[in-house]
């Protein structure tokens with residue numbers, strides 16, 4: 001069991017997160033998209049696991065998160081659910097799932113909770129989404145909000161850029177954070193905003209702030225798992241990504257060694273295949289035709305007998 005999990009063995013819950021903020025504990029959050037990564041991330045002691053719609057660019061090969069569907073999110077959330085025991089499991093609401101009104105948002109969120117096994121959902125937007133957040137919370141669905149750089153708005157924003165750079169933009173961010181808290185969100189992601197603004201927001205709301213590219217003052221930090229372990233194929237690496245391993249290199253090397261062994265005949269060895277038991281080998285030696293009911297084999301057997309008679 002990991003060090004982190006030994007230190008904090010108890011199940012992470014929505015009410016427990018606010019208490020963690022009050023105690024000044026920093027929370028660890030990561031994405032996961034399938035069963036094996038969910039097992040690893042949970043067993044390493046991560047507090048919150050997000051099945052992000054980043055699954056679109058990271059795993060499914062889309063250019064952005066925009067094409068990700070609700071069915072895709074449900075399928076990935078179900079896989080992650082099977083691998084998570086301790087962390088709080090949050091699933092992203094994909095683009096389009098909550099933009100047509102609160103009823104549609106509730107229907108989509110219920111699928112992620114009931115079919116996917118998520119304990120909470122995340123959606124992008126501040127004041128404009130307050131009504132939807134309130135409605136979801138009224139229906140007993142915990143909501144993580146997400147403001148700053150909201151990747152589902154990529155076409156409106158014109159790219160993935162630092163948000164909240166002017167005093168006016170910063171005030172809007174603060175108003176967004178207050179609005180989602182007031183609407184009932186239990187936490188808020190701050191993506192790619194200046195650290196001073198993240199500090200201001202963190203000090204202004206009672207719910208935990210979860211930073212990605214938002215500096216050290218947030219209550220929690222989240223990264224995309226594949227960026228952290230060097231399995232990302234994106235053309236640029238944002239400055240906030242710290243890569244702790246190079247799994248792409250490790251996997252390429254492992255596959256190269258396997259290919260070499262196959263081509264040279266070094267794989268498989270005798271220990272990596274199965275011997276025929278001695279008794280069967282002896283029987284086979286006496287009569288190599290395997291299946292007496294097999295017509296082709298029997299034809300072959302009579303031909304052999306005929307030859308012997310001649």
Ligand code: KIV
Nearest residue numbers: 031052053054189212
């Ligand atoms: O989709 C995602 O992975 C996210 C996090 C990076 C916050 O929204």
